[in-house]
Amino acid sequence: MASGLVSRDRESSAIAMVFLGLTVALVTGVPLGTWISQSFGWQATFLGVVLLGVIGLIASAVLVPSNLPQSASPSLRAQARVLTSPRLLLVYLITALGYGGNFIAFTYLAPMLTDVTGLSAGAVSLVILLYGASVAVGNILGGRLADRMGPVPALTLIFAGLAVLLAAFGLALPHPVAAVAVVALWGGFAFANVPPLQAYVVQIARQVSPDAVDVASGLNIGAFNLGIALGRPWAGRGRQFGPHRRTLHRRAHCCSEHWPHSAVRPAGRADQGHCCGLKRSKPVCQNRQTGPSGRDEV
Template sequence: MFGGLTVALVTGVPFGTFIGQHFGWRETFLAVSILGVIALISSLILVPNNIPGRASASLRDQMKVLTHPRLLMIYAITALGYGGVFTAFTFLAPMMQELAGFSPSAVSWILLGYGVSVAIGNVWGGKLADKHGAVSALKFIFAALVVLLLVFQLTASIHYAALATVLVMGVFAFGNVPGLQVYVVQKAEQYTPGAVDVASGLNIAAFNVGIALGSIVGGQTVERYGLAQTPWIGAMIVLVALLLVVLSGRLDKLPRRSAALSPEG
């Protein structure tokens, strides 16, 4: 589900832009409505009615999900990781036009290509997390993302170099989605087994907080320093997420009570 959300997030923009440019803004809303109806019908047909559900989490378990330090650390990793990504991604279209010199129609195709990269990254990131574990996968992807954002800082004004950087960056930008979800579920099963679904949902909420954070930071960066400065600012935010992943991985190796950072109560 999380993978579908991220792919839709980055492919919806170019599709909407394409429809708006060629048919008008009303048709864009019509297309969104049609897709919504298709999604509803597909859910009614394809989603089984007899999926076994977990017992409802108690209020105490829900409060632990909201307050447990180890889970809060993962929510922070998610919010900061995507906050860094969206600091640059929010302004990717104007950067590709004003700095790299692409036409508006070309930018729509670039964003679509970025969306394809994101889809590839979701699948690849999941396999990486399965093979090497969530923490190892997250460390590698976040580290690569920091490097790529810094590279984009240098290539943003170089036509085809900017394009290549953006397409590669798409693979890594959302490749950590599976690892983050696996990790939060693992920690929730360890520390709050009665509210695993709640923890997973809060991690998705942290993703949305990251989008808002990135948009705000990116907007302030553009206003104060210009479009060209968003990639390195985003890289610094992702670097904080990487450091938290390293810390969390070290805490995982400690005895359970020590790693929890607080009494189990």
């Protein structure tokens, strides 16, 4: 619908405006809903969702033109051409892997900032809000970049920048200022690729199956959600790697005596020195001692 309201040279910017709400809500909606629930009760969160839904319904009825051209429902053959197009399948794979990889890191953003960087819980909330603001800016700039350069050059530049930032984040984690600066840029690059990817899908679908452009566009949204869904489980698998894995293990999971039914329960017993899949000289949760610095020593 968004691409049909504007000229071809502004499609990416129009798509960016549509996805602006989705991307910002995805990043900021969960912490905002959590804060509302903690402050006013969980019922208030659901009432807020209902209120926003009503506002969206009224806005759609008032603002969306009623004379938009309606295309005929695509035939099964047209939809099959979408599902069997190698070019479209490649874009769907890029979408799923791109967002799956991004959410592997985003899943552990809060514990990394608290346990590795040393930020307080309140400071972490502000950093996540900064990430959300960067997402909004990156979404709009990504659409404009795709309009100016074309989807493929824009995606090449955006994904290259995202890879550099994710690598730099691991190095910047012990340094608060550097870590916050990387997070501020990371959000923009992470979601700047939404408009180019969607615009590229629309372009390919017009060549492969003109009658099923909406189907192709919808499948790309499915790939987006699939990447997010698969990224979080892989984040759990990847927590055992990297220079900060011990700290993240302590944060994400503790000894089996604290979570006796945890799926990540260690293979050995806690009294044998095993905790969270790591073998230590002393059990982490049972033999804590306070050192001269006032910190727990294990």
